[in-house]
Amino acid sequence: MDWDDYRLLLSIARSRGLPGAASELGVSVSTVFRRLEKIEEERAQRLFTRARQDYVPTEIGIELVRVAESIETEVQRGERAISGRDQQLTGTLRVTASEVIANYFLARHIPDxxxxxxxxxxEILSGNSIFSLEDQTADIALRPVRPTDVNLVGRKVAELHWGRYCSASPQGAAEGRESDRELEEIIGYSSGPISIQEKLLGRATSKHSEVFWRSNSLVTNAAIAQASRSTALLPCILGESWPGLRCVEAPIPEVAGELWIVCHKDMHRTARIRAFFDFVIETARSDPFLRLPDDGSRPG
Known part of the structure; x- marks a missing residue:
């Protein structure tokens, strides 16, 4: 079997079917079916069992998929070794970040x-999913946590402060309450690190407040706060720049986080990686929404 055969088996196993493998490999479903059929005939072995729409590896299939994963790892290591010596400021740089960092930090500075x-x-890969730096889905990641993988290197570039924000209109959450005894509606965050969620909920559930809303999107929470009488717990980089919101309290010390820029250790000497690292570190130092002033004044 050559690498193309192993890659075919790996794609089928990961997607648990022929359509997903065909999409990943850029061929038709019938081509994937014929190639799998040929591999099984040549070895007189059934490599996958068909369970409804799923393709499940047999015992021998599992072993071959493991071999394929090992080959893939070595191929990627070789590609990183070559790319890591690239000293030209050309080509494509793929950066992954959460929706908040992508929209309210990167988007403002990428033109520069x-x-x-x-x-x-x-190429910006925006979303709350963690894209892999191992398989080169992305070259650089901006993450709100310190990297723990020994294959990654990174730098802390800023503190990520959090605050309480409500609508700036006269009917906004804080101003719309008739008295301190009226229950304050809090918008909760149901994604991200569990430690952050626990701290946010602990902050929210005071005597006169309760979590009435939840979403897995901080951008959605900001939009709800702007349009309702509820208060959202948001990163300051989002709350300070969202039109129609005003700050009730910021920063909240117990919910402080960190912003890290991370890449694979085989890639950190690449010219384009170094250039982007230097740029992000420099930019974060002067970004008004990452560094709140001590005198209580807000960014314009």
Whole structure:
């Protein structure tokens, strides 16, 4: 079997079917079916059992998938070794970040990076999923936690402060309450690190407050707060820049986090990686929404 055969088996196993494997490999479903049928015929072995729509590896299939994963790891290591010695500020740089960091930090500064390095193109992978730096889905990650993987290197670039925000209109949450005895509606965050969720909920459930809303999107929470009488617990980089919100309290010390820029250790000497690291570190130091002033004044 060559690498293409192993890659086919790996794609089928990961997608648990032919359509997903065909999409990943860029071929038709019938092509995947014929290639799998040929591999099984040549070895007189059934490598997958068909359970309804799923393709489940047999015992021998599991062993071959493990071999395929090992080969894939070595191929990726070789590619990183080559890419890691690339000293040209050209090509594509793939950066992954949460929706908040992508929209309210990167989006404001990427045009300046483009001006400095016109030969580099950018691909931003935005979302709350953690994209892998091991399989080169992304080159660089901006994450709200310190990296623990020994294969990753990173730098802390800023503190991530949190605060309480409500609608800036006269009918907003804080101003709309008739008295301190009226229950304050809190918008909770149901995603992210469990430690952050627990601290947020602990902060929210005071004597005169209760969590009435929850979502897995901080952007959604900001929109709800702006349109309702509820109070949202938000990163200050989002709350300070969202139109129609005003700060009730910030920062909240017990919910402080960190912003890290991370890459694979095989890639950190690449010119384009170093250039983006330097740019993000420099930019974060002066970003008004990452560093709240001590005198209580708000960014404009």
């Amino acid at each position: 990076f483009r001006t400095r390095h016109p030969q580099l193109s950018m």
